[in-house]
Amino acid sequence: MTTSKSPTVWRLSGIQRALLIYVVVPILVIVGVGIGVGLDRINVQEQERLKEDLELLGRAIRVPVGEALASNDDAAVQRALDSVFEIGRIYGASVFDVNGNRIAVAGIAERDLSRSRVAQQLVMTGEQQERVRQISGVRMFSHFIPVFDDLRQANGFIQINRQASDFDSTFARLSAWAWGIWVAMAVLTLTIVIFGHYRGVGRYVNVLTQSMHRVEAGERDYRAPEDGPGELADIAHGLNSMLDSMQRSEMELEAHRRHEQAMQRKLQYQEKMAAIGGVASGVAHELGAPLTIIDGRARRLLKNSNDAESERQLNAIRGQVGRLTRIVQQLLNYCRPAAEQETIITPVAITKLMPEVIENVRHEQPENSPELTVSLAPVPEDVELIADEARLELALVNLVRNAAQVAKTHVELRTEVIEKQVQEGADECSHWLQIDVLDDGPGLAQGITTAELVTPFFTTKGQGEGTGLGLAIVDNVVREHRGSLVIENRTDIAGGCRVRIQLPLQLVNKE
Incomplete structure (x- = not known):
């Protein structure tokens, strides 16, 4: 100054x-x-x-x-x-x-x-x-x-x-x-x-x-004192009014610029997804039939085989075919726009959905796997979560599955209702559903950010252990529901990772 x-x-x-x-x-x-x-x-x-x-x-x-x-x-x-x-x-x-x-x-x-x-x-x-x-x-x-x-x-x-x-x-x-x-x-x-x-x-x-x-x-917020003779006070008032008008115009231009940037990012994201989707559709179409044939013939050979080594090799073949099938399905889940999928946007029963997510992952886990628990906070009666329950369940299952793969003894799915200040340009919503997936594994390596983790095909697992699409699918689903995703190390214990999703809640329509 x-x-x-x-x-x-x-x-x-x-x-x-x-x-x-x-x-x-x-x-x-x-x-x-x-x-x-x-x-x-x-x-x-x-x-x-x-x-x-x-x-x-x-x-x-x-x-x-x-x-x-x-x-x-x-x-x-x-x-x-x-x-x-x-x-x-x-x-x-x-x-x-x-x-x-x-x-x-x-x-x-x-x-x-x-x-x-x-x-x-x-x-x-x-x-x-x-x-x-x-x-x-x-x-x-x-x-x-x-x-x-x-x-x-x-x-x-x-x-x-x-x-x-x-x-x-x-x-x-x-x-x-x-x-x-x-x-x-x-x-x-x-x-x-x-x-x-x-x-x-x-x-x-x-x-x-x-x-x-x-x-x-x-000092754009400074305003002139409206003192002195009437004419000068009128000039000061006019100056202040002009500055207020300019400030409002600048705020409107800034809001418009941010909106354009968001639309540009959204357009780029959609174009990228469309390109990847085209590739994924072609890959799924070309690989679907051969993989089905390979799996079927391996299954028939396995029935007619009495040799332990042959059975082991055939089971390995079927395992790899299943892995390829899952990769193709993940590609389709990630790249297919929500508008092109059969979506049903309805109020979601949170107290029912979260235990189902835990049970779906628990059935996949072998014995001696980490303990999976759920902790639910009460939801106020005047708000509800409006979402595509199938897509949301897919995202949560991916998170709990990833946590179970790295956890030592325990994975917890926790929910809480919080209040957040309404940001400029966002829908009016002060209540948010906060979902935390907590594990006690080794945590994230230093320097890795959320943006890197949700990048398609980026993975922290070893070669052959992950496709790098799980967190990308989760991020895609969260974006569809106007929420936010943060992945970071836990601070309450030594080691461990926390994945936090925040989704907006809407007021209950009582009509």
Whole structure:
């Protein structure tokens, strides 16, 4: 499983960058433009206000200055100029006659305006004038106001000076405050957007992304938490639903694949059986009649023979003929499909069938053969074994016969009803009949598996002692009844072998 570091709040995601570029930045630009326009307007208004202040001051002293000029009272003119410093923030003021000659001065002022175009325009038009001028090395804003006599004739003018930086400093302070607030608001807005997006949206998007990465890494059972805003919760729900659907599809595909494999194996098995069956049928047909003739003539010769050696040889011949006959019959039993045989599928009386199997084998055994016993467990009344009793008896007889051939003293046929979990794809059946055939012989050689033992013509007996078809027939019968076969060494005693068959039981139909 791959893990990723938890994203920090300040690591910008794609959505956060989009918000900043397409939302926050345009808003800040618009606000900045608004601040710039507003500051420019405020600057104009502030300059107008400062100019109006100078104009008001000029108008306030224009009348007394005019009267003083008319009466040639220079002292009165000086007093009027001095009063300007008491009224407002003025750096200098002066009174000039119509020719531009200075009559009185207070503070920083120009000495002579006789050659100034401003003075000429002021006297000629009688209108106020404004100029930014260098006075004594200082950049000043000068306001010129004409002074009239009683006949409304210009008899001089007043120059009031204020430092030009006063206009700029006021605007600079205002601009600094405005842009400082804008920067603070920009930082605050960015912080709110980034942190707010992370808390409200980003962390849930990160969880969804991590969930997708975990699923991609192989955690197919992992599901995303359906938390967060409604839209993101819907996305998480949709993702989980999609993963559930994909998982169901994968399970269906896997079940279909297993079914196809089982059908393929079944088809291959049937094809193999058909091929072997064809060979076995031909062999049985070709050998049946000659073997019958050989056995019949050997029997007639045996009746007419009085020689012990001849009788021994004839009995040997008949024994080998009987062995060949049994091999042919085993081939037919193994290779003939169940569907081609006369089968009768009926409820099987287990308590009756098992003792019959023991008796059938016991009649074949010579004296001093191993003891054969049967141990039956009760079967619940609500279940029963539905099977082809003849085929099942054939399989059990083969198992008990094989066990009796290798056992030392005892062979036991044991039954038990167990419960097994229903496997996917199998018929619904929880009760199974477990049949064990136990012997106390030498057991299986190390490394031999059930698959090898049920392979046709594979045998652990010596040459001439076995055909290798007995267990193959048993496996064939068990498969026909949808059961399982396991052959293994016993663990409860030293040596010995256990053959275990499990067959499904069905519920009793009470209708």
